[in-house]
Amino acid sequence: MIPLQHALIFGALLFSLGLYGMLARRHAVMVLMAIELMLNAVNVNLVAFSAYVAPGAFVGQIFAIFVITIAAAEIGLALAIVLRVYRNKATANVDEIDLLKW
Amino acid sequence: MTAFQLLFYLLSAASIVGGIGVVWSTNVVHSALFLVLSLSAVAGVFLVLFADFLALVQILIYGGAITILILFAMMLTRVADEAVVSDSPQKPWGVAAAAAFFGITAYAIYNTPWNVGTAAIQRVPFRDLGVSLFTQWAIPFEVASLVLLVGLIGAIIIARPEDRE
Known part of the structure; x- marks a missing residue:
């Protein structure tokens, strides 16, 4: 059996990669991909806890299903916004989209 | 191993x-x-x-x-x-x-x-998952479907080209 800590470390590594990508990338689609990595890391943690801490009760898996649902809605809306911004400003770099900055 | x-x-x-x-x-x-x-x-x-x-x-x-x-x-x-x-x-x-x-x-x-139990990890049958999703978790399930519907309509409205006139 895999120790719980190793599954959690895997989740933390994936989340850190996502965090780095979210902060260090300029293109909005790249930022979104990094956010997907982070959401997946959260799902790994939920599934690991569900399997180890409360075997039999699969609440973690139910939560992960909802996280995937919200992630799907989020990526659809976010990509629509990216397309809209690209049409209006001809750029998809997040540091050039500063309409709300004074 | x-x-x-x-x-x-x-x-x-x-x-x-x-x-x-x-x-x-x-x-x-x-x-x-x-x-x-x-x-x-x-x-x-x-x-x-x-x-x-x-x-x-x-x-x-x-x-x-x-x-x-x-x-x-x-x-x-x-x-x-x-x-x-x-x-x-x-x-x-x-x-x-x-x-x-x-x-x-x-x-x-x-x-x-x-607080890890000593019990081995057990497979969750699809049936149990489905039953629990439609009984115990029915309200969050419906809210999630509403979120998806709103996301769908919102994405269409945001990405639609504006009227030219």
């Missing part, structure tokens, strides 16, 4: 390599393909952790739908023409934040007495 453990470490290594590819690659299309590798490997990890249904959902939604959506968005924002994208000037802060997060989390993971 049993086959299960070997499989877990191989899959998580593949997923981490894919994740590094996503944040490292300067070509956006390569980045998206690395994302497929990473998310499919996570589906494998779900299988090792006996979450069969989630592994299926993961392959269907992340391996299929979301990747296709991202590739389409790249095509429409013509980022694939330029191909090479630069990183933001806050890259060092990104490294610092990610390293700090990982350090703190790893410290917390290894210093928390986890």
Whole structure:
């Protein structure tokens, strides 16, 4: 059996990669991909806890299903916004989209 | 080391390599393909952790739908023409934040007495999952479907071209 800590470390590594990508990338689609990595890391943690801490009760898996649902809605809306911004400003770099900055 | 453990470490290594590819690659299309590798490997990890249904959902939604959506968005924002994208000037802060997060989390993971039972991990039958989703979790389930509907309509309205007159 895999120790719980190793599954959690895997989740933390994936989340850190996502965090780095979210902060260090300029293109909005790249930022979104990094956010997907982070959401997946959260799902790994939920599934690991569900399997180890409360075997039999699969609440973690139910939560992960909802996280995937919200992630799907989020990526659809976010990509629509990216397309809209690209049409209006001809750029998809997040540091050039500063309409709300004074 | 049993086959299960070997499989877990191989899959998580593949997923981490894919994740590094996503944040490292300067070509956006390569980045998206690395994302497929990473998310499919996570589906494998779900299988090792006996979450069969989630592994299926993961392959269907992340391996299929979301990747296709991202590739389409790249095509429409013509980022694939330029191909090479630069990183933001806050890259060092990104490294610092990610390293700090990982350090703190790893410290917390290894210093928390986890209340892990000795019972072996058991497979959750699809039937139990479905029944519980439609009885105990019925209201969150309906709210999630409403969120999806709102997301669908919102995405259409936002992405629709404006009227020319």
